[in-house]
Amino acid sequence: MTDSAQEPQSRRVDTRGAVDLSALASNPASGQAQSGQTSQAAPAGGNAADSWAVAVQPQQLQQVVELSAQAPVIVLIFGADAASATMKTTLEDLVDAQQGRVLLAEIDSSAHPELAQSADQVPVATAFIGGRPVGEFDSSVPTEQLGQLVTQMVQMATQNGMTQKLPAQSSRAARDGATAEAPAEPELPPLHQEAQDALETGDYERAAGAYERAIKEKPDDEEAKLGLAQVKLLQRTSGVDVAHVRQAAADHPDDVSAQIAVADVDILGGHVEDGLSRLVRFIQTHFGDDRETARAHLVELYSIVGDSDPRVSTSRRQLARALF
Incomplete structure (x- = not known):
């Protein structure tokens, strides 16, 4: 882990100007997209026929990962099996419901057997934010949890200043071979919406207050609790001198506050293993x-x-050994 005086990368994401991946999906120089999977991007604007699922080739992965500096990206490697079909359809619907806040890049492993050989199992999806992987999941994840994962990605991106919507990458009719309407984006509860609006303007105090009121009204509101925890992380790390925080932790290894401060910086910057292990x-x-x-x-x-996130599972096992 390299010390740096810069803010964590997720704070330095340039969200100006969304990138249109439609050219990437159909550019012969980059590899042909799968037939029937994509078309030229429809104009951005939330049309019900728009889709943010795009077929890509393995050699295009670096471009896809770089795009995650502007919006969260899920890379799905799927096969011809029933589990792949279910997971692919579910993720397409969930991503399209976000209307440009998330992109789904799909790779058909049957057309690229080397991927099927290198992957432990297919289907498998990896989520990227800010150019870094933030989680991996497969078909063992229940459908309802997939929805939660996509929502968490959008929340993480928003809370890190990534509020730009990507233009549509294809049409659902072209993708599915029939006219289909994207599921309507679920409406947030009023206090959750207030918190999201506040985050988009960088008003962490107002966002925290909205989540706190939501929890007071509904003590079992897990999404509000998660949102509040994320906002508090942003508040704790806002404007910090990363080099100073790391040096203080090195100089005072027995100071719990100093160690927590570095862990916060690591988590926000995408160094999840480092933060948890510390x-x-x-x-x-x-x-x-x-x-x-x-x-x-x-x-x-x-x-x-x-x-x-598998990194959390690993850390929980390490914590259990440390405690017992």
């Missing part, structure tokens, strides 16, 4: 109130990263 190591070697403070903060970071 607190696990602190817990291994410290006891009393400081250990509990670190443990409680680590659990909060788990909720921010997401329980479905």
Whole structure:
């Protein structure tokens, strides 16, 4: 892990001007898109026939990952099996419902057997934000959890200043071979919408207040709890001098606050393993109130990263060994 005085990468994302991937999908120089899968991008504007699922070739992956600096990207490697068909259709519907806030890049492993051989299993999807992978999931994830994962990606992107919508990449009619309407984007509860609006303007205090009121009205509102935890992370890291934070942690290895500060910076910057491992190591070697403070903060970071993220599962096992 390299020390740097710069803000975490996710804060430095340039969201000006969405990139149209339709040329990428059909550019002969980059590899032909699969027949019937894509067409020229429809004008941006939320038409019900628009789609943000696009077929790409393996050699185009770097371009796709770079696009995740502007909006979250899910790369799906699918096969000809029933599980692949179900996962592909489900993700297409979920992504299209977001109307440009997420892109789904699809690769057919049957046309690229080398992918099927290298992947542990197919279908498999990897989520990217800010040029970095933030999670991987397969067909074992229930359909309802896929919806939660897509929503969390949009929330993470919004809270990191990525509010630009991508233009449509294809049409659902061309993709499905029939006229179809994209599912309507679910309407957020009023306080959740207030929080999202505040985040888009960088007003973290107002966003936190909206989520707190939502939790007060509905104590079991898990989405509001997650949103509040994410906003608090943004508040804690806003304007910090990363080099100073890291140096303070190096100079004071027994200071739980210093270690937590670096963990926060790491999580926000995409260095998830580093941030989680730092607190696990602190817990291994410290006891009393400081250990509990670190443990409680680590659990909060788990909720921010997401329980479905394999890095969280690994860290939970490490935490259990450290505690017991």
